[in-house]
Amino acid sequence: MRHTTKQIISAVLLLSLIFSGSWLSVPATAYAHQETITVTANTVNVRMGPGLAYDTMAQLKKGDKITVITQKNSWYQVRLASDKIGWVASWLLKNTEISSATNVKGTINTANVAAKENPADDSDTLGTLQENAAVTVVYEQAGWSQILFKQSVAWIKTAYITEQKNKDNTQKSTQQLTVDQSIKSMTVHEANAKLRATPALGGRIAATLTRKTQLTYLATAGDWYKVQTQAGKTGYVANWAVTPSTSNKPVTTNASDLAEATIVLDPGHGGRDSGALSQKKTYEKTYTLQIVKKIAAKLRQAGARVVLTRKKDKYVGLAPRPALAKKVHADAFISIHLDSSPKDNQASGTTTYYYGKSKDKPLAKALNQQFNNLTLDNRGVEFGNFLVLRDNKQPAVLLEMGYINDRHDYKRIRSSYYQTKVADDIYTGLKQYFK
Ligand SMILES: [Zn+2]
Known part of the structure; x- marks a missing residue:
């Protein structure tokens, strides 16, 4: 089939629209290829440097476009539409939405x-x-x-x-359709985006879509989405012209410093090191991991980057634990343990340990304040000379969340209710700490 002149002109117009955005936002120097990201979180802070310690210089809103310059410590250095340069936590931006067209x-x-x-x-x-x-x-x-x-x-x-030379676009029309379960709908953000009969720039135009048009997602074909308009028309739209909204949004809360924080969670013991024993002959290592998984889920839901020293029942020595915290530039390191008294049923309650007075104690205090609502006694904040704290360059605490060889404490330790409450408390404590 021959393309009419009108179709060719509109394809050229669309192409120039695609590229004009990225050309205009940069100084007219040698910068050529851009990695453009659309912000999907509600609000994201832009900081002066790659980490929470740097001041916030601007805020990004959902739908804003930024250009990635480089990456450091899991933070992106970005250029904003205003041409300012700053840093954002990379996990708050959805990498998968980097437009492959750019x-x-x-x-x-x-x-x-x-x-x-x-x-x-x-x-x-x-x-x-x-x-x-x-x-x-x-x-x-x-x-x-x-x-x-x-x-x-x-x-x-x-x-x-x-x-690579641009491949013949018509080849793409034979691309297989796949369905991304996380996408439900999408919004057009390019002015006069085209709904096409086939997933290719040369495809017949079925409709012209204005900005903010809502579309129902049907499937994915390479760089194209198969969609349905509210009027019931079905066709393909280029992925760079729309913003998909997903059912499981990465960040549902407003911007908080916690969302930008990197937290290392350290489940005590593991593998051949089973830790303390309960009266039922179960191991400390089992419950420290269960509790850490609950904390991790809660913090990730808040947008934080969470790194675990172990994810399953395997042996990890002591030294690698603070080393990991240093490697990922953790803003907080939290080690979870369970206490044990020389004889069964001799002691009860939780203890919060710190090592460095200025580095660790503020974190210990912020977390400990929350533990008053637990059904176990709060034994308070104490100095603790533990290797995972002593060798830690990052703010670190060690939490003994009850006595495993005490009958009453053990009941709580193994209950999902108590573990969830601990996770909620640590989340609230960290929010206070990072404020
Ligand atoms: Zn322990």
Whole structure:
């Protein structure tokens, strides 16, 4: 079928619309390929540096578009529409919504290309790329290309990349349909987006959609969504022209500092180290993991980045635990344990331990304040010379959440009700602490 002139002109217009957004938002220098992200959380803070310790310089709202420059400590350095540059917690932005239309794909054309940390020959080498390896370019400056590399980014000389030619768009119409269960509906954010009969730029235009049009999601075909309009028309819309809304939103609360925090949770013991014993001959390691999983779920729901020192019943030595906290730049480290007295039924209650007076005690106090509502005695905040606290560079506490060899404490420790209450208290305590 021959395309009419009108169809070709509208395809060109659509293309120029797609690209004009990214060209206008950057200074007219060498920056070429952008990684554009649409904000899906309700509000996200933009900070002066990669971490909670830096001041907030701006706030992003749902639907705002930003450009990723680089990544550090799981934070993105971004350029805002206002051309300001700042940092946001990467886990608050949905990576999956990076528009593939703005990334350039290419292949390596030389043997053993060094992937560099920075765009300079004397910069550290992060790894080697083989000839013909496929790369995604997210950014380009002064002869260097920033590429996606091992869950992060690296720089290589642009001359080592052969840019992939745009494939014939009509090929895409044979693409298979898949259904993403998390997407329910979507909103058009591009002015005059086209609903097409086939998932391709050359596809026949079934309707022109104005901004803020709501669409029902049916399926995904490559870079296209199969959708239905409210008038009942079915067709395909480009994924860069719409914002999908998912049933399980990553962040439902308003922006809080807790959402930007990285929390390391440390379930005491594990594997061949079973910890203390209950009178029923069950192990401390089992309950510390159960409690930590409840805390993790609660904190993740609030948007926080949560890292566990162990996720299952396996042995982890003491030293790797604070080391992990340092590696991920944790804003708080919380170790969960259960106490044991020399004889059964001798002692009861919870104790909150800190090591450093200025580094750890404020965190200990904030958490401990919440434990007054637990059905166990709050034995208060105390100094504790534990390795996981002593060797920790990050704010750290160790919580003994009851005596496992006390009859009454044990009943609570193993109950889902008590474990959930502990998780709720730690969530509230952390919210206070990060305020
Ligand atoms: Zn223990």
